[in-house]
Amino acid sequence: MPTLHLADITFANRPSQLPLLSRLANILAASPAVTHLLVRGSLAHGTADRLSDVDFVVGVQDAALPAFARALDDLMSVEAGALLPGWRDTIVADLGGVGMVFLVPDEGHLHQIDLYLVPASHVPHLRATVATAVLLDREPALAPAEDTAVAERFAAEFFARPRTCAELLIEHLVLAVLLHKRVKRGQRFVAYSEWHRLHTATKDLIKTALVPTSRFWGWYQLREELALTPISRACLGDLEAAISGPAVPAASDVDAAVERTLALVERSCPEALHGLEDAISAYRTYLELM
Template structure:
């Protein structure tokens, strides 16, 4: 009864009078929502906000009678005596063997208003049916029926006679509330749908495959769409069957088409457009994400970085993580931000945000692609930012909305949401998953491309300096355990840099077979001795200063051009370590 019920009985003579005058009137029916039906479902508008029957669609506003109402005095009197607040009133005609596929309504309208749809069946037959996920209902003439169209529903008419209803889209006022107080639902009108089991599911897909090969995709599509009218699909929709069907066939374009259609028909009316930019970048900024540390220099810095992120289409959520989110940040803490981006703009956002960080925040060197942070369905970058308040590390992770790995974020113990783009369709995990799947090839290709960029001397040098910065920061904060782990990474990074000069073929060997570099370096074993000393060097501040100087001297000697290009970064990190 939450979805459908009987509200008020209608006198038979009034019902006959409305049906007769509508049948005899010269009505120009329109076919609207054509993609949502098999054909044979037609409507005409009686009341609309502009008083005109223009597009035949449902719109918000104070309904006014169209010119057609003048030819239907019995119907007009019935409607106006109800005392309801309409925003659209239509006549809907369903011919024999017509099907309106699974969908939800009102999802494109403002959620703040309370609405309900009323049906007044004028002409019907027992095989004219309204389907819901678990049952089907025959809306018999003689009643005003209530329908909540925000739940999934569908219509079929397999009887020999036409089904004709008045459809009243109403705002909930006191009159309608009074009618709802008396709602009922006679069991004779309701029939449960059988649950779709695995065996039947397999047979349906096999029959769809047969239809596809013999009669084409349209017949296969309609066959699977009718499953909503015939079965209780559980947590699935008829569109899920179509998506799975075409995925199993390897028919990517049809799979994407039905992902897009499910998104449109079930979740929102906005058509999926892979190339459209996102305007309307409204958002909510929480002014104090960690409550007790707003006087730290990082606080104003991440606000500025957030404003940079908001410049580019696609941004939907931003989280601050780490010590700033926990509330135990200190003046040396990193700035950890995670941006969640719409899948259709994931690639362009990655390029734009990297350019924006470089132009607006002057990082030292290029970003280092972070392969250490937990996978959230995207790509992580580490920047070193030189500010008037010191040298700071920005960890920026860009994740794709709907990506399966983004579920890991729910298990991160400390995070604060600091920005949310106001999406009209609201938060819906299944919709997000569909949108990701629609663009998954592009997203995964971009993630692979960035994470598999071939190491180079500049990139390795950037990594070495980022690690050096992190080691000094950890030691200053007394976190010797993390500093030791980072120091091991620093050693491996330095030997990789050495091998890129003298032993590129074995660049990723680490300290294995390092003795072969004695001959390659041609320096009487001096480099080999230095590498041995570094490999066994204990971690303390003085020893780390020495190995860092050794590394910077190596770069200056063997990669002079790159040293000149990245001199600002190396000198800034060295000052940080020495200081």
């Protein structure tokens, strides 16, 4: 097992998330494909509170990046106890790799774990431009140009791939956790942005379930496409209810949005719930404790 350099970050702020951060770091560092583990965000800057997420940059050998990313759901579920498959993070800035968000229970709380996988060849540039604390620094094998091209192509295809109903459901569940944190912290501007993102995910979920071959972009022609059957009209009513709420949500609004989304999924694409019933029950319990 490699030595992880936790002393500096421990001395800086002794965050309550440190035991979880240490456990996750050991899980990730056990893979020989991983060359670097960097912590960024509030844990790296010494400004973390009890709601702060654990935000890793994971350097991976260029050629191994696609396989490591595909195995990440299983790794985080089996080894770290993640409740749900990872959400393809569309909020994080483009750092040359791919971002995933997992929800991991620890000490009675549900923690947001941000994992950004970056090709090892990109790590020097990233470290020069993004403030991080170093946990693991292995010398990577020299990546030939074709390996770097494989990693870059995978990253581009990763975000271009259309999302399934199950992925959009997970996006709702992750965004609800983020929104609860914004509400508790009084971060109204960020809450406004993520609330709109949740509404957009609701629209995307309905279109993916009911009109997957739609020729219209974004929010255009929704009524014309969705007012044709009882199920689609009910889903359109769910979307009307979502966008008719406040511009900045309260905690109760976020909880109502989660329940509305779960009902919408059960009505329009129940297969998206397959295998997630126990996870969603646990998720509801943790949400009540936030």
